[in-house]
Amino acid sequence: MKLRILLLFVFCTLISCKREQKISSNDWTVISKKLQYKNEATGLNIKSGNNTYDFKTNQVPFKKVILLNASLMGYVSALNAENLVVGISSPEYIYSEKVQALIKDGKIQNVGNEQKYDVEKIISLQPDAIFTNYIASFENTYQLLKNNGIQVIFFDEYLEQKALEKAAYIKVFGKLFGKEKEAEAKYAEIEKNYNELKKLALTAKDKPVVLANEMYGDVWYLPGGKTSVANFISDANAEYILKNNNEEKAVTMSFEEVFSKADKVQYWVNAGNHTSKKEMLSINPFYGKLGVFSKGKIYGISGRENKKANDFFESGVVRADWVLKDYIKIFHPELLTNYQLVYMKELQ
Template sequence: MKLRILLLFTFWILISCKREQKISAADWVSISDRLQYKEHNGVLQLKSGNFTYDFKAGKVPFKRIVLLNASMAGYITELEAENLIIGVSSPEYIYSEKIHSLLKQGRIQNIGSEQKYEVEKIISLKPDAVFTNYIASFDNTYQLLKNNGIQVIFLDEFMEQKPLEKTAYIKLFGKLLGKDREAGVKYQEIQKNYTKLKQMALKAKTKPIVLANEMYGDVWYLPGGKTYTANYISDANAEYILKNNQDEKAVTMSFEEVFAKSGTVQYWVNAGNHTSKQEMLKGNPFYGKLEVFSKGKVYGINGKEKQKANDFFESGVVRSDLVLKDYIKIFHPELLPEYQLTYMKELQ
């Protein structure tokens, strides 16, 4: 009898453990393979790449934050949480008018650049958190900030290759900044728009062939076939010249290699931030040999640019629906006859 009770008790414990594991796994909010978070016993747990964080009750939401990367400003702006920013690096690369206004008012401080952060200034600002992409060469800087009680959070949104997953980082910012509901609404709106646009693109009668990016020196850095840009081109129902490539990073080629693949290309996108084809030729006369340069259409990413700041790398990081809409307008203009490009611009 005692043995039967012991076996039943052991069985109940095993079932409970399995049930607990399932519940625990389900608690995680998965943004992507690189980013997940969950709340458990009053603690907000975050996994970001190789880094893990535990934020105890009372530590979040953050009220005073520092941004070391301009791309992250897009999420803050979309949440209308600019008033929480107390410091930014390299403000000349930030597009947001609201952030520049707060800089002029002294409510946001310039804390240096990616070449050299003003660590003492950051410490004196006493931020609740510093958001940045992880750069190994800055380990000493990060450690100095941590030694002074400053929370450093590494987010590598630039490594995300699926547009909606990059957009979904807004949900984490919402959780950390007390804008949970607003972030959820924004994401659902963008996701809904993106899905509708993707379905619309499938109605196009043609599927044009596309070339992307440009040369730096003697090397052409083309997006790999599984990259952010390649995914946009595919979702806009066009055919990227490296569609069968499996890389999530840039593929390097010589001009001759690209020339050999570009005979049937009709559109050339993400051709830098040039203002005209003439300017492109001055930088690289070889471009003139490409048939797409003379007979096709070439688009730069300077539709929303102010000096060094380009909103494609700021709000465009979040508004994947508008970026996709631009690509569809370029490849299938008949589907969006009234729409004017947001981030892209045709070069004349």
């Protein structure tokens, strides 16, 4: 009997050990299908898209980085880590006044634009890492930088369609910048606010019909029914005209096709960065045929804009709660009587 008990104890111990090993080997923190990370005794592992990065403890946190996409600055600014940035491409698209001051003082260098990066300057700055969205046409440039010992990290946050998953990228930046606690706290704040706002939106009596985006030439590029814009509209308790569509990318339609679906539309959002309805008509007279143009309300994304820079594509990438709050204010103004729009602006 004692032998059986001993064998049972040994068996359970082995099973427990195997389970513990299995858990530790798969202990990845999943941000989304496109991004996850894992802490190891030897460092930090990151899976981003098809790329895997293994950073040893002596490699992180980074002290000097370069950004090749303005949208990534939103995460950096949210962590008050602007002092870590030594270079950025297309600085004219950066909205942050703090970052613009650092650029003016020469503490952040201009390293080119989306047409051509200044590889020599990038190498001379000796960054610990470069952050960028992957662009196939720049593969040779990426390889040249890697050949010079520079770590190139690809983050495709712009492909994320769920607002909180996109905001959660801040956790990985926190890991890489030595600001883990700040990142966790910031995300927790955003997540809490977002979920509370969703609940608030559900208390609205009406569920208005919404149109989004605008035409370019003869084509209207509407957000697919599973895109971030469509998800924001849904979370704000409104009905998007393509709510039954399953695309995570833009859906192209002619004006006639949109017109046939827009008879009940009450709000038109993300209508570019136009300054007025008159300006919109001067670009496309067909807009005037839409009922929402004369009877509804139209909102652009020019609430925080400075020349080419638009904060909707910077801090708005991280502050999903602020974006959602804007949409709720638009669709259900009675729920947020004292709130002023941040990123959106009504066209008169």
